[in-house]
Amino acid sequence: MAPGSWLVFLCVFLPLGGAVTPPFMNYIRPPPKQDEYDFYWHVGYWETMFEYDEERDAGRPVQLTGLNRFGRRETNRDDPNNCGNLTPLTAEESRTVVVADGFHRKLIAVNRTLPGPTIVVWKNAQVAVHVTNKLIQEGISIHWHGITQHNTPWMDGVGGVSQCPINPGESFTYRFNATEGGTHWWHAHLGTFRTDGLYGALIVLEEEPRLPAFSREFIVLLHDWQREESLDIALRVNWEASRFSYGYDNNSQCYYNKRQHDGTEIAPIPFVSGLINGKGRRYYNDGLESENQNVPLETFEVHSGVNYRFRVISAAMSYAFRVSIDRHELTMIATDGNRIKDEKAESFIINTGERFDFYISTKNKPVQNYWLRAETLEDTDIYGTAVRPHSAKAILHYQGAPVDSDPATTRRPCDASNDCTVVNCPFENYPPGSYKTCMNVHELRSALNEDAPRRESKWEEHFINFHFSGNELNGAQRSSVNGHRFIPPRSPPT
Known part of the structure; x- marks a missing residue:
């Protein structure tokens, strides 16, 4: 920012009106093309495994x-x-x-849904989201992840930076242009509300003539769900008390981070339940058995002989997921809203905030139920002993297959005669003998024919050090850029 310039906080609060957005659906229904789309949201407390009587x-x-x-x-x-x-x-x-993993827990929700309502608009249209904060004591803000906010930086939704938080009882209208097509998402950007349920999909449709026709486009939102509020978890991590994650009272078991195969620590908190579109089961006995077999799983209904697109978004708190569908090849077509040249893969890895689009063909497939799997990257414990990864699961249901029946399928084996391509590995490759080949993100290529940038005659090189440097008392948990920490403003500028 230039000397003498000011950051202006735009705090415009407007009355709420109109109908409430319908609940979450796992597929896209393209809306009519129009210049502006309006959405009406109430943000409030809600409870999983709870039934509400509107009249009473x-x-x-x-x-x-x-x-x-x-x-x-x-x-x-x-x-x-x-x-x-x-x-x-x-x-x-x-x-x-709201089922989640079948366990009662308070959450923060838009219009009492988990995930929150999906926004589907056409590219370059104006989007107006009218938000009312029904919480008792917390301010909120909503970030539109993937939208660059050209000429509307005050609508970016970073509380205390680009806007004043929306206080309890107040309303605010976000208004911006959907200038970037593709798969995006929205989420809370103040405190820990995002991982308490305040997130959803943001899909910006555009004409994509080079893609095959899809019978349906599905939305897949991944979440590593916890059974305690995210604020309690965040405080425990900040206090370097993660090893006591199994309980402070009379519990002698310590938690230690699991490792990827390359030795990288995975998460400072235990994995509890994996959700796909707000539904999932807690597994134990190395993931072989579920705590409650009656918890319903998300189901994607398909017909034989056609193509289906899946738009996958990770809203996870800590864990990355490796996503696959049993006995189906994935054709990767986009990442973070950007089209890429088609890449065939057995699976792909997705981290928090990332989005990947792929499609499958249902031609010549036996009519049955198949597992859609999202497995963590856990490989060994602190002693180097192999462990099974945790997982979130959903069902790919072919019309004509048994209803309300869990799949009996297994994932395709990776062997010497048919190795598995895994897209977006956070490491260079899998160990020899695993028969898994990594396609790292820098190997993906844009599907668009764009001119190569011209070589500049003058250039400068800058090093930016993103690090968790902190202080000498708590050195592992304080983020910094070039040794400087961000401190939120204490009040709007006057």
Whole structure:
């Protein structure tokens, strides 16, 4: 910023009106082409495994009574101490339940959905998102990840930097142009609300004539879900108390970071449950058994003989995922909203904030259910002993296959006669003998024919050091750039 210049905070609060955005769907329905799209959001507290009565403005916890079947817990006037009676929910009532991993937990949600509502617009249209903060005591802001905000930097949604936070009871309208086509996402950008549920997909459609016709385009949002609030986890990490993640009270077991095969530590917190589009199971016994087999999984319904596009977004807190579909080859076509030349792959690795698009063909495939897998990169423990990765799973359901039945499929073996290509490895390659070949991100090529940049006669070289330098008392948890830490402003400029 030039000397004497000022950063202006634009704090415009507008009244909320209009209909509430419909809940999450796992596929895209292209809207009509128009100049402006409006969305109306309420951000508030919500609870997983909870059923809400709009007329009474009250709710009750629910329990799983079978696969995709829920019972609402009721009080008993004749027996005041008995809250165990269960009333079955109707199919319509069940659709309103935020399941997550089947465990009760408070979350922060837009319009009581997890993930939040999907925004689908056409490229270059204006997007207006009217946000009302229904929280009791926390301010919020929403970032539009992948949108460069040309001429609208105050709409970038970084609380305390590009805007004043939206305080409880207040409303704010984000208004920007969708100048970048592709798969993007939105998420909270203040505090720890993103990993408490405040995130969703942002899809900017554009004409892509060089791609095959798709019968349907699916959205896949990945999340490493925790059963405690993200603020508690963040504080534990900041206090360097992660080794006590299994409990502070009378628990002698320590947590240690697992490692990738190259020795890199993976995450400062244990993996609990993996969610795909807000649904998932907690697995134990090295991932072979699930805690509750009745927790419904996300299902992608397909027909034989056509192509399907998948837009994958990682909203994870800490863990990277290796994504694959059993017995299906992936054709990678985009990363972070940018088209790439088609690359065939068995799987790809996705880190927090990244997006990858691929498509599959359902021609000549047996009609059955297949696993869509998102596995962590865990390879060994602190002693070098091999461990099984954790996973999030969803179901690719072919029409005609059994309904409400878990797949019995296995992933394609990687062997000497047919090795596996893995896109976006965070390491150079897998160990010899694994028969996995990495295609690193720098090997991907743009699908667009763009002129090569001209060589400049004058140039300068700058080194930027991104590091977790911190201080001598807590050196591992303080980020810096060239030795300088960012300190949020204490008040707007006057």
